[in-house]
Amino acid sequence: MKSLEKFNKKIWPAYVNPEKNELFSSWLLRISKENLLKSHSFSKFYFNNFPIWNRDIDKLYPSIIVSKILENTMLSSDDIKELFLESYRDIIFTGREFTSYTPGILNIGINHRIRKLYxxxxxxSCLNNEVSYFKKEWRxxxxxxxxxxxxxxxxxxxxxxxxxxxxxLENGHxxxxxxxxxxxxxxxxxxxxENIVPIPNNSHIVRYQKYIDCTIDNKSNDLTQYSFMFFKILYLLSTKLLTTGKTTNRIKLTVEDFFNYSITTNNKINFSLHERKEALLISFSILENWPYQFQNIFKSSNVRRTDFSRDIKDIPYWFEKEILNLH
Ligand SMILES: [Zn+2]
Ligand SMILES: [Zn+2]
Known part of the structure; x- marks a missing residue:
């Protein structure tokens, strides 16, 4: 192993830089390959045998891995944090600890080395780039x-x-x-x-995704100073629209009636991308032209403020002041 005395670093024999927004797990596979190792062996040699694939490693952000990367690369602590979903703290979600379920972060449903959920x-199309890698926003x-x-x-x-x-993909070899x-x-x-589905330039989907990407980049938007307070409500609305529960159906029925559209759900909690897409786009429409569209939809409906507030602690003020006008 080469030694960079000046920096007191032992650099790994072969090195590849993480790409922009790359997930740790993706980078781990690429750097393992560069070192002519499987990720399992790489972790054995360089991360004190820390188990990688039987847990949600991108969510975990283990200190041993952070310190080993610090020791063996020129990456800073901030660069390393960027590889993990921890970097979305106070942007997408807030609170001190990651729990098994973090609103805004998709669950991969780990069972040993197998992922049961989507x-x-x-x-x-991105996977076709010169450097093929997996991005954080894909979680x-x-x-x-x-x-x-x-x-x-x-x-x-x-x-x-x-x-x-x-x-x-490492299996079987x-x-x-x-x-x-x-x-x-x-x-x-x-x-x-083979499954690239193009979207038209001025579509609702593009407007939606642009708004999301800008909110993440700026850590705020026109509705609130703190992006996580926006995502909290977008998440709340979407899950209300995806609910199969009877007591919370008032919101869903009112929205479906207003947009003359029926939202399909087959799951109780782990929704498919198709289901989320429907619910997110409609939730985004509700939040557009805030608060006029929201008022249009709910003011003369039978939806009560508690329909929104019952499942959520610390309702952001920008949203709370509108639901206070409901029954
Ligand atoms: Zn792409
Ligand atoms: Zn397949």
């Missing part, structure tokens, strides 16, 4: 499209319907490093790049 998205509840490529994201293999689970590119399904080797 909590990792991807842009089939967000609020992501539905890629504005770099102007196309929809996907949340599963369009052929075999298995969740996207790129670490499993004993003692061999990763050979299959990220754009192939780990299960059936379907090429995700």
């Amino acid at each position: 909590g990792l998205l991807c842009c089939p 967000l509840f609020f992501s539905i499209a890629c504005l770099k490529c102007n196309c929809l994201l996907i949340d599963r293999c369009q052929k075999c319907s298995k969740p996207i689970s790129f670490h499993r 004993k003692n061999e490093i990763l050979k299959t590119p990220f754009y192939f399904c780990w299960n059936c080797l379907h090429d995700y790049r």
Whole structure:
């Protein structure tokens, strides 16, 4: 191992820089490959054998991994934090601890090395870039499209319907490093790049995703000074529209009636990208021209303020002052 005396660093034999917004797990696979190792062995040698794939490593942000990267690369603590979903704290979510369920972050449903849920998205067109890698925003509840490529994201293999689970591309090649590119399904080797669905430039989806991306970049928007207070309400509205529960149906029925549109739901909690997309776009319409559209929809309805407030603590003021006018 080379030693950079000046910086008191032991640099890993081979190194690749994380790409913009790259997820730690994606970078780990790429740097392991560069070091001619499987990620499991890389972790064994360089992260004190810290288990990687039987937990949500991108959410976890383990201190041992952070300190080992600090020791062995030229990345700063801030650069390292950027690799983890922890970097969305106070942007997408707030609060001290990550729990197993964090609003705004999709759940991947880990069972040993297997992912049961559709909590990792991807842009089939981005995966075709010169450096193919997975991005942090592909773990967000609020992501539905890629504005770099102007196309929809996907949340599963369009052929075999298995969740996207790129670490499993290393499987089946004993003692061999990763050979299959990220754009192939780990299960059936379907090429995700065949499923690029373009979106028109001025569509509602583009307006929505632009607003989301800008809110994340600026950490605030025109509705609130703190972006997490916006995402809290966008999440609340979307989940109200996706509910199958009877007591909370008043909001959903009123909205469906107003837009003359029926929102499909098959799940209770882990919604598919298709379900989220419907609910998010309608929620975004409710929040557009704030608060006039909201007032139009709810003022003369039978929706009560408690329909919104019962499942949420610390309602952001920008939203609370409008629901106070309801029954
Ligand atoms: Zn893209
Ligand atoms: Zn497949």
